[in-house]
Amino acid sequence: MKLSKKAEYALRAVVAMARSSRTKPVPIQELSEVAHVPVKFLEQILLILKRGGILQSKRGVGGGYQLLKQASHITLAEVVRLIDGEFVPMSCTEAVAADGSPGGTCECGQQGGCGLGRSFSDLQHVVNEYLESQSIQDILQREQPDDVLVFEI
Template identity: 40%
Template sequence: MLSKKAKYAINALVHLAKQYEKGPILISDISEQENIPQKFLESILLDLKNAGILSSKKGRGGGYYLIKAPEEVNLADVMRLFDGPIAFLPCVTYKYYERCEECIDEATCGIRQVFYEVRNETVEILKRSSLAAIIKKEQLLSDQ
């Protein structure tokens, strides 16, 4: 399962993407409207800022805002930022590869093969799920 951090991050990002280029949004607004504990949200937004996805402004009229285009932020990146690898096993991860300590022969490991396939399918779906794509899906759903 996703960590709360990652889940909240995605919700906050979608929220900000809906108001892209409309100026800074208050943490407290996001917290209230998305039902995210405020203190927790603060550290999440800070992480997203340090990752170069958001920027912030202090003082009156301040808040957080998206600096990447909603088309360019996808769920795979956000999940990796907060929860690390997406794959189920370290030996099939893309950016965090590590041998399974207990593994005897990676080359002939049938378990690895299965999870390699799972990872590929998963990452493919997540990569094409940008903030823009998610917002589009929501519009389609509410137009029905």
């Protein structure tokens, strides 16, 4: 019941990019150092974020990655969903439709959604709403200024 390292690294990378006031692209190599993420692993991650419309890239000298949107318009949910997929706490939540109406049959054998499915479906919504509510900008504002590592400009 936790984020994958990949998602955690993705968040770290996006936060690090948002922290920098630099307008030039950041090479993977440099981002890797600031965010404490293995280079080749970060490579994969940034590619996913790019395909997901969060970043843009530029090749060659002076190239690297840049945020495509403002930090205040990128939510935790967006990043996490791209990497780890939707948060689904257990199999039976899938049988419960958004409006609570009966869906398919749960793996547990009951039809129209079981009590556990309903309860965990509520949890799913609580979590999603929280992740949607938090932007990368919000994260920056909760950092302690004295301990933060920023790119050199």
